[in-house]
Amino acid sequence: MRRMTKDRAVLGATLGALAVLLATGCSFEFSVGGSAVDSEEVARQASAVLEQEVGLVPESFICEEDLPAEVDASIYCELFMDGETYGVTVTTTSVEGSDVNFDIQVDETPLG
Numbered sequence: 001m002r003r004m005t006k007d008r009a010v011l012g013a014t015l016g017a018l019a020v021l022l023a024t025g026c027s028f029e030f031s032v033g034g035s036a037v038d039s040e041e042v043a044r045q046a047s048a049v050l051e052q053e054v055g056l057v058p059e060s061f062i063c064e065e066d067l068p069a070e071v072d073a074s075i076y077c078e079l080f081m082d083g084e085t086y087g088v089t090v091t092t093t094s095v096e097g098s099d100v101n102f103d104i105q106v107d108e109t110p111l112g
Contacts, residue, residue: 036066037100046104069100084110
């Protein structure tokens with residue numbers, strides 16, 4: 001049991017640092033064919049950034065709705081890791097033609 005507590009503390013500290021890191025302006029850019037970025041594409045891109053920036057691969061990352069290709073539009077997603085669920089806010093920062101940039105911010109504490 002002690003090992004599990006230590007692992008959770010490390011995970012919590014890492015995700016807490018991740019929240020700060022991602023809040024500072026980590027963004028993605030990719031082409032979109034319509035007026036929104038598909039929810040599955042947003043989840044894939046956000047998961048890739050988590051892995052690249054902090055070496056963590058979420059067990060799953062789910063966005064229930066597409067991200068509008070409009071500046072300041074946002075959606076709420078959830079990532080699941082090590083038995084915990086964290087909220088993630090994804091916000092469009094710029095749109096240039098069919099290129100959409102967005103930031104992600106992971107909540108500092110797990111949901112519920």
